[in-house]
Amino acid sequence: MEGKPAEPVIIAEGIRKRFKSYEKSHSKGFLSSLRRDYKSIDALKGINLRVNAGDMIALLGKNGSGKSTMIKILTGVLHPDSGKALVLGLDPWKDRIKLAMRIGVVFGAHDQLYWNIPALDTFEFRRELYGIGPSEYHKRLEYFVRILNLKGVYKRPVRELSLGERMKCNFVASILHLPEVVFLDEPTIGVDLPSSFALRDALMDMNRRYGTTFIIATHVIDDVKILARNMLIIDRGRIVYSGDSKGISHMFGDMREVVVYSRARLEAPRVKGINIIEHTDDYIKFEIPGRMVTDRYLSAFLSSKKVVDFSVSEPELSNVLHKFYTNKTRGASSAI
């Protein structure tokens, strides 16, 4: 983009949100269900966040970490207890209607579609709701039908569609007005692989074509790997990491994974910082610090006549995140 740097499209400062949760006693007695206790839960404990235009951000975190709560505050669904949030320069709570014209929200758990009639009816409802002109509407519909492979799908009653087809139609309904910022809350959960791929392709294409900013709360690692340039990890109501996947790997010593297939059992190489993951008679898998990739002991090991094949790669993001969640860091720093 030329000219002066654009203002961030999302600014959040000190966002806090507390919920009161009603707990029922689960003892065996008949009357146990009549007793009730209350518990306060701090879903968000001071979130600070900036997202620039055109970003594709993955929001990660365990169940109950605060991801959905944060999205709901940024979209005007929930009111924060304290703090400030601005999306496209608008307060999501006070300027909800104005903001709704410029953002799209896709909830995995609840869809926009009328159940007994074709998705096309929902699209036409949304067209009138957002004031999209007829020719522009047909152009966009054609685009989304093509990119999401919805031919023959969007004219059938929604109740007859598979989950994947419904999610794709829901996606179209939610972004038909080509919003500037799109929030997605677990959009591919339970969805078949072809539909997931189609949704990801659509997101990337929209980002390229229209510069749409995407915030995606997800558990699906492939969504993170393929879509997101940056990720935010929320844990117990706070952002504990903000950066790209390389950055998070660095937190764990920037490891590399080495897989070696051999004719006979091999002894592990004497490389500083090695961590054996698996070791059988014809296979060994280990981790080494990234800087040790050019180590001569490793080179000698991999050049052995017993070695049939080998690969050196960055560790699976899922493994890195698993370590993060279980707090197995080596020299990790908490960010932001």
Add this chain to the structure above:
Amino acid sequence: MGEKYNLDGIARNVHIFALMQRYMWKEVMVYRASALFLLFAVALGPLINFTFITIIYTVSSGIAGWSYYQLLLLGGVSSTAVSLMYYFVQPWGLTNLMKEGGLDIYLTRPYSPYLTVLALGNPYSLSSAGTGIIIIIYSMIHLSMTALQAAEFIVMLALGLAVLITFMVIFSLGVYKLMRSANWTHSLINIFSEFASYPLTIYGVMGIFVLSFIIPVGIATYYPVAIFSGKLGISTLAGMAAISIAFIYIFKRLFYKELKNYTSAHG
């Protein structure tokens, strides 16, 4: 995109409401036979009160100061008002939707959340409202009226209905805030609408107060009929109209304040 629209304008809100109604009815009529049968069954509801009043006036002289047709009119107005209230807002449906986080998708749409709530009522109630209107017309044919009486009746009924609907919205939010479940509200609302199907004067001062100002169902039922029948004068009309406008304003403000307590599927 959309900037040409006055997003808060009445015309736009009416247009969006009509749009939502169109698609709601389209969905209802997908299973035409089932829908029509249910509409017919629901339409029979007001006949219960009609039957009761007819039998009372057959076996006795009824309620002093109220003729058969006046009481039928009151019953008809009560059925119509409560049915229309359910058409716009259904407390247990709304509370359950809020409890499950189903309101989320509506709150991200470019129209007022108040409009959202008003579009989530029970479409089938329209048929019982229709029966109520038929009973109203039938009663009025047998009662003498002037154009002024008719106008006063319509004004008070419209204001009363607005009060009832706005009250029921805030009542639903209150139930959501305190209890998260509204399964018992159906019976409670039916009891109060049953009370409002008869002249409030039979319940004494306390009853009149409760049914006019605490659960204001009487504003939509008793007062329009009593004003029409000449039992209450123009000063009462003016007073109740002012109170109605105040109620509508207060309830609507309370709605936006209480919406902050919405927790989606959490809590």
Add this chain to the structure above:
Amino acid sequence: MQYSLRRGVLKYLALFKLDFKNEASYRLDLTLSIVTKIAGPLVMVFVWSVVFLSSHVSSIGAYSLDGMIAYFFSISLVELMLYTNLPYIMEFDFKRGRIAANLTMPMSYIGLRIVSALFSTLIWVVLVGLPLFVIIVFAFHITLTLQRLALFAASMLIGLLISLLLDFIIGCMSVFTNDINGITAFYEIGSGLLGGAIIPLSLFPQYLGKIMYVLPFQFMFYVPISEFTGVGAVGVQSFWIGIAWLAAFVAIGYVLWKFAFKRATSVGG
């Protein structure tokens, strides 16, 4: 044999405990439901008081003012034993395929569903019905002889079974319709009107009363209430009508169940 009986009892006791916890899970919900069931007849107290006063009479039909009010409070009492959720539960079972899971349980499906419905009713009878029964007896000075109590119990049992069978029949019909909301609405309004839930059947014009006395709905409200309050009591021949209707509904239910089960299990959820 003893083992099977013990296991059978434990099985249904577990079911009752689950149903009770389910009904009681929303504490305030339950309390307010109880309050609304008791508060319902209050409007009739006011209405009939004014009607009697305005008409300057001591009785309307066979009913004094006390008798009329007792009748409407008794409606709340008998209504506790009617109109279960059975049709909707069966509809869900058939349409969402839950019947598959139920058929793998060590209880017959009909046994499971009907017993569960009866348990839900029993919970309401215990929590609300018994206290209400006592209040009505003492407040309205109802003299309950052994014979009257037996006739009340018998007519209430017929009414309960008729209601349960009709619920079951409507539940079976859910396999053949898109939804049963229209049928249940029609049934509830019709049975209330024709059963005496709106006004005692004896106050209807004679030509209408003759029709209502041969219909099954009178056993849901009018007959049990008449036996309970001792006002407008019906003859023994009415009980034969009730039993005949019971037999008819059992036969209809059996035939419908055969068709419904076949259809539900052949196409799945």
